[in-house]
Amino acid sequence: MATMQAIPTVEAAATRVRGCCVPIAMPLPPERAEATAAVFRALADPTRVQMLRMLGDAGTPICVCDFTATFEQSQPTISHHLAKLRDAGFVRSEKHGIWAFYSLREDMPEACRQALSLLG
Amino acid sequence: MATMQAIPTVEAAATRVRGCCVPIAMPLPPERAEATAAVFRALADPTRVQMLRMLGDAGTPICVCDFTATFEQSQPTISHHLAKLRDAGFVRSEKHGIWAFYSLREDMPEACRQALSLLG
DNA sequence: GGCACGCATCGACCAACGTCGATGCCCGCG
DNA sequence: CGCGGGCATCGACGTTGGTCGATGCGTGCC
Numbered sequence: 001m002a003t004m005q006a007i008p009t010v011e012a013a014a015t016r017v018r019g020c021c022v023p024i025a026m027p028l029p030p031e032r033a034e035a036t037a038a039v040f041r042a043l044a045d046p047t048r049v050q051m052l053r054m055l056g057d058a059g060t061p062i063c064v065c066d067f068t069a070t071f072e073q074s075q076p077t078i079s080h081h082l083a084k085l086r087d088a089g090f091v092r093s094e095k096h097g098i099w100a101f102y103s104l105r106e107d108m109p110e111a112c113r114q115a116l117s118l119l120g
Numbered sequence: 121m122a123t124m125q126a127i128p129t130v131e132a133a134a135t136r137v138r139g140c141c142v143p144i145a146m147p148l149p150p151e152r153a154e155a156t157a158a159v160f161r162a163l164a165d166p167t168r169v170q171m172l173r174m175l176g177d178a179g180t181p182i183c184v185c186d187f188t189a190t191f192e193q194s195q196p197t198i199s200h201h202l203a204k205l206r207d208a209g210f211v212r213s214e215k216h217g218i219w220a221f222y223s224l225r226e227d228m229p230e231a232c233r234q235a236l237s238l239l240g
Numbered sequence: 241g242g243c244a245c246g247c248a249t250c251g252a253c254c255a256a257c258g259t260c261g262a263t264g265c266c267c268g269c270g
Numbered sequence: 271c272g273c274g275g276g277c278a279t280c281g282a283c284g285t286t287g288g289t290c291g292a293t294g295c296g297t298g299c300c
Contacts, residue, residue, distance in 0.1 A: 020183065020185055020186075020219075020246095021183075021185040021186060021188065021189040022186055022189060023186070023189045023190045024174050024178075024182070024186055024187070024189075024190040026170060026190075027170060027173035027174055027177055027240065028169065028170060028173060028240050030166065032240060033166035033167075033169045033170050033240075034166045036163075036166070036169050036239060036240055037163065037164050037165050037166045037168075037169050040160045040161075040163040040164045040169075040235075041160075041161075041164035041257095043156075043157065043160040044157050044158075044160045044161035044164045045157050045257090045258080046150065046153035046154045046156070046157045047153075047258095048157075049148065049153045049156050049157050049160075050146060050147060050148060050153050053147035053148060054144050054147055057147055058144075062144070063140065063141075063276095064276075064277065064278095065140050065141040065276070065277085066140075066141060066142055066143070066144055067144070068141070068276095068277095069141040069142060069143045069144075070143045070144040070146075073258090073259075073260090074259070074260055074261080075276085075277070075278095076259080076260065076261080076262095076277090076278080076279080076280090077258070077259055077260070078277095079277065079278055079279085080257095080258075080259080080278095081258090083278085084257095095266090095267090095277090097267065097268065097276095098266085098267060098268070098275065098276050098277085099140070099276065099277085100276075100277060100278085111238070114238040115160075115235075115238060118231070118234040118235060118238075119156060120147070120148050120152060120153075120156060140276095161287095164287095165287090165288080167288090183246095184246075184247065184248095185246065185247085188246095188247095193288090193289075193290090194289070194290055194291080195246085195247070195248095196247090196248080196249080196250095196289080196290065196291080196292095197288070197289055197290070198247095199247065199248055199249085200248095200287095200288075200289080201288090203248085204287095215247085215296090215297090217246095217297065217298065218245065218246050218247085218296085218297055218298065219246065219247085220246075220247060220248085
């Protein structure tokens with residue numbers, strides 16, 4: 001079945017002899033490629049991956065102080081990661097008195113929602 | 121249905137008065153979170169996003185010289201991006217004479233395969 | 241056998257990122 | 271009204287990542 005794999009390769013190599021270095025049409029408009037990369041960039045850190053999984057598992061907003069108690073990182077760093085997730089469109093924050101709670105955005109961008117589904 | 125959303129928030133805030141700063145159990149083992157982040161890190165660049173889409177659309181191996189002719193980046197930079205995709209498990213390379221062809225790995229890691237499906 | 245070509249690797253540079261301590265702001269409480 | 275606590279912001283630092291020019295390696299061709 002997989003023996004068909006090698007054929008187009010050699011085929012292509014032969015074709016190259018007179019058709020090399022041909023520019024390829026961009027599959028995505030530049031802004032779209034950048035936006036897609038930005039979503040992935042927000043997930044390119046293990047701490048943020050864990051945070052999103054926690055929010056998904058909990059189903060309820062989570063207090064920043066709980067995150068601070070969970071990870072072995074400083075409070076500013078925790079705030080930094082949460083801000084990244086918020087800027088990327090994954091979460092929103094609401095303040096209740098002294099505390100700030102973060103939760104998954106129910107109106108999350110579609111790209112974020114799909115990426116979320118394959119965390120882990 | 122979604123009206124239940126606001127309740128646990130205030131509820132949680134009230135609970136916090138005596139249950140604050142409680143560590144959360146890690147949803148993922150650290151290595152797994154790091155591995156997941158690594159996959160996303162490979163996709164955290166618009167050029168690499170375009171490259172993977174091109175490989176998926178083409179269905180056949182693509183020559184490095186074509187990538188070089190496509191993007192407005194130097195040849196070493198193109199090589200660099202392709203190496204990142206190869207190290208992450210997305211693509212493989214084979215040389216035919218002078219040319220090097222890259223193609224999507226048919227035995228791609230599951231995490232990569234899933235991530236590929238939501239490119240764009 | 242030397243030459244030209246395609247590609248990978250190297251070294252350097254700058255920007256972006258993760259991390260921290262210090263600081264400032266806002267809220268609830270005495 | 272001042273005080274303490276939770277969180278965001280700021281400034282600084284080291285590390286990583288994207289980019290390039292220069293170089294090296296292997297291959298096909300004259």
